[in-house]
Amino acid sequence: MQMSKALAIALVTVTALTASSAGWAGTTSLVINGRSHHLGSDYDWNENNLGIGIEYQLRQTGAWRKIIMANGFRDSNESMTYMAGFGLHRRLYETESLAGFHVYAGLNAFVMTREDVNDNRPFPGVLPSLSIGNRKVGVNLTYLPRQAVEEITRATMTDADTSGILFLQLKIGLSELLP
Numbered sequence: 001m002q003m004s005k006a007l008a009i010a011l012v013t014v015t016a017l018t019a020s021s022a023g024w025a026g027t028t029s030l031v032i033n034g035r036s037h038h039l040g041s042d043y044d045w046n047e048n049n050l051g052i053g054i055e056y057q058l059r060q061t062g063a064w065r066k067i068i069m070a071n072g073f074r075d076s077n078e079s080m081t082y083m084a085g086f087g088l089h090r091r092l093y094e095t096e097s098l099a100g101f102h103v104y105a106g107l108n109a110f111v112m113t114r115e116d117v118n119d120n121r122p123f124p125g126v127l128p129s130l131s132i133g134n135r136k137v138g139v140n141l142t143y144l145p146r147q148a149v150e151e152i153t154r155a156t157m158t159d160a161d162t163s164g165i166l167f168l169q170l171k172i173g174l175s176e177l178l179p
Contacts, residue, residue, distance in 0.1 A: 026058045027175040031140070033073035034168050041162040045076040055140075055171060063091040065104055076165070077116055085110025089131060099134040099176075108142065136176045140169040 033051035053071020060066075070084040089106030108129045111122045130141045144165040 029055045030172045032170040037166045065089045079115035083112040104131040138171040142167045
């Protein structure tokens with residue numbers, strides 16, 4: 001098994017085991033990876049980036065939300081990609097109405113693998129993220145600027161017209177669905 005897959009599996013397992021621990025007292029969400037949009041591109045990328053993951057939000061105190069995440073998905077080149085990381089998000093808006101509707105913005109730091117980057121060996125990254133939803137369902141939106149893609153991967157993007165990539169995930173609150 002490749003190191004990146006082992007890392008992702010280990011993080012998912014640890015997160016799942018600790019999610020019910022009273023010491024952590026956070027919330028767990030199933031993440032369904034779904035869509036990407038290559039801004040300014042006419043190239044025929046795979047923009048149906050199907051995959052699955054988990055997100056664990058540690059107990060929130062104050063305006064900051066700390067999360068642990070791991071997932072795997074089909075990337076823009078139709079290859080399996082794996083990532084695991086940590087996020088720090090700031091509350092922009094939150095209300096108890098509408099099942100706890102919220103808007104958070106922040107950064108996700110992660111280790112990721114890609115078949116077309118560094119021979120599938122893990123590499124680090126940090127990207128901006130926006131999360132909108134409530135305790136039951138939400139969406140995560142991540143933006144990968146062209147410059148970040150090229151600097152992180154040390155590769156020139158295949159499509160010179162692409163100015164960046166938007167990536168969308170659906171988040172389902174397991175803590176709300178399971179006892």
